[in-house]
Amino acid sequence: MTSNGRVRAMGLRAGTGWGGYTGPVHPLVSLVYMTTRVLTGITPSGTPHLGNYVGAIRPAIAASQASDIESFFFLADLHSLIKAQEPERTQRSTLEIAASWLACGLDPDKVWFYRQSDIPETTELMWFLTVVASKGILNRAHAYKAAVDKNREEQLDDDAGVSAGLFMYPVLMAADILIFNANKVPVGRDQIQHIEMARDFAQRFNHVYGKEYFALPEVIIDEQVATLAGLDGRKMSKSYSNTIPLFVPREELKKLVFSILTDSRLPGEPKDTEGSALFQMYQAFASPEQTAAFAKAFADGISWGDAKQQLFERIDAELSPLRERYNALMAEPEKIEAILRKRGQQLREQFAIPLLKELRHAVGLRDLSAAGDKPKAAAAAKAALPLFKQYREKDGRFYFKLLDGEGTLLIQSEGFDSPRDAGQLIAVLKQAEQGDALQSELFKVEVEVEPVLAALRELREAAAKE
Numbered sequence: 001m002t003s004n005g006r007v008r009a010m011g012l013r014a015g016t017g018w019g020g021y022t023g024p025v026h027p028l029v030s031l032v033y034m035t036t037r038v039l040t041g042i043t044p045s046g047t048p049h050l051g052n053y054v055g056a057i058r059p060a061i062a063a064s065q066a067s068d069i070e071s072f073f074f075l076a077d078l079h080s081l082i083k084a085q086e087p088e089r090t091q092r093s094t095l096e097i098a099a100s101w102l103a104c105g106l107d108p109d110k111v112w113f114y115r116q117s118d119i120p121e122t123t124e125l126m127w128f129l130t131v132v133a134s135k136g137i138l139n140r141a142h143a144y145k146a147a148v149d150k151n152r153e154e155q156l157d158d159d160a161g162v163s164a165g166l167f168m169y170p171v172l173m174a175a176d177i178l179i180f181n182a183n184k185v186p187v188g189r190d191q192i193q194h195i196e197m198a199r200d201f202a203q204r205f206n207h208v209y210g211k212e213y214f215a216l217p218e219v220i221i222d223e224q225v226a227t228l229a230g231l232d233g234r235k236m237s238k239s240y241s242n243t244i245p246l247f248v249p250r251e252e253l254k255k256l257v258f259s260i261l262t263d264s265r266l267p268g269e270p271k272d273t274e275g276s277a278l279f280q281m282y283q284a285f286a287s288p289e290q291t292a293a294f295a296k297a298f299a300d301g302i303s304w305g306d307a308k309q310q311l312f313e314r315i316d317a318e319l320s321p322l323r324e325r326y327n328a329l330m331a332e333p334e335k336i337e338a339i340l341r342k343r344g345q346q347l348r349e350q351f352a353i354p355l356l357k358e359l360r361h362a363v364g365l366r367d368l369s370a371a372g373d374k375p376k377a378a379a380a381a382k383a384a385l386p387l388f389k390q391y392r393e394k395d396g397r398f399y400f401k402l403l404d405g406e407g408t409l410l411i412q413s414e415g416f417d418s419p420r421d422a423g424q425l426i427a428v429l430k431q432a433e434q435g436d437a438l439q440s441e442l443f444k445v446e447v448e449v450e451p452v453l454a455a456l457r458e459l460r461e462a463a464a465k466e
Helices: 048-062 087-103 120-132 133-139 142-153 163-180 188-211 248-258 278-287 287-300 305-329 333-363 375-383 420-431 448-466
Strands: 038-040 069-073 114-116 184-186 218-220 389-394 398-403 409-413 443-447
Touching: 038 048, 038 163, 048 069, 048 087, 048 278, 048 443, 048 448, 069 087, 087 114, 087 305, 087 333, 114 333, 120 163, 120 188, 133 163, 133 188, 133 375, 142 163, 163 188, 188 218, 248 305, 278 287, 278 305, 287 305, 305 333, 398 420, 398 448, 409 420, 409 448
Parallel strands: 038 069, 038 184, 069 114, 184 218
Antiparallel strands: 389 398, 398 409, 409 443
16 A cells, blocks of 8 residues: 645644644644645565565655655554464564665654554554445455455365455555545555545545544545565566565675676677666666666676676665664664654554544443433534534535534635645644634634634533533
């Protein structure tokens, strides 16, 4: 796989998206400064190789450094159990993947870097989504359909060898995304369907329980994702056994580079850069100027031995400091464990626990002592609370209004490009305690300020009692 906006104007920080703002309120609230929450899942499945580094690790880390991005990177260890039930392998792979990303420059103090299994609220959310998810949609999931098709070809029962984990994979993936209200999820084309499913489950839950609890995630498809040729010229992939592991020792790296398949052209004979795995690999680690010089050397008839030596030196120049950091991290796994546990706990406290508390109440998993003997009266009291209403007009834009318990209009918003943007401002408004916090070009206060502040205070008090 591979997020909810947050306000960054003047030190503001939004918390849980739809109504979960936890930071201070500034009178000049502007959505112009909202960042995008981007979530990336990393399945621990073996040792990363150069193709993983060039196509995923390096560009993802670079993208996470943008000022308008709040990045979430998680080790999808629960997902890995679907394919492999080998405890030692799962543990080792998780460690290697975590060490690789950290060694390559992922800063755990600037991004959210965590282990999926350290957020138990994710699996609870998965169940909430399961009860609204259509089995018909899950029947159409690519991985499940492929397994069924294979069984039919072999004249077996449709579900032979198919675990419930494989069938429910899209729901767990949806929970991974929705628990942090991710705005954007970078995935390959084969995963687009899963993001569409996450949107469907979120919409169904929001509809059933009458509130926009979840933002609808959007898929990111990078058409420029770099793919790296392997030792045999095909795409570098574990399935082809043609990979170069990312952090092999220097001498082993050199040996592997020198084993790259080339043609039989002799020194002095011009060589083609087109279709050359060796040239493509060099290009992935070189500047445009270095690549141009290497292309000229090909045209001038460089020997394959010299070309491979240059490639080795270019790769090693970039990877050598990363390899050193990787080896240091692998020698002290307790440091990686501490990082993951710390960030996981912070995420739970800041996002997951408050969200699940709200969702439990929403679905009716509530304190029984608060039910009383007059459920109708209780329902009436709840209905009498002030209410934010979000809606879409014919112009295609999204609006909200604040009504008091009697239906009087208190606040009317301007139009927003997405429900996420409207929801984020609602989250900020809910914390307003002073009149100057209600000054904005993004909405209009329709009455005196005091009734509005009273209504917002009433909402906060009601939420605190839940």
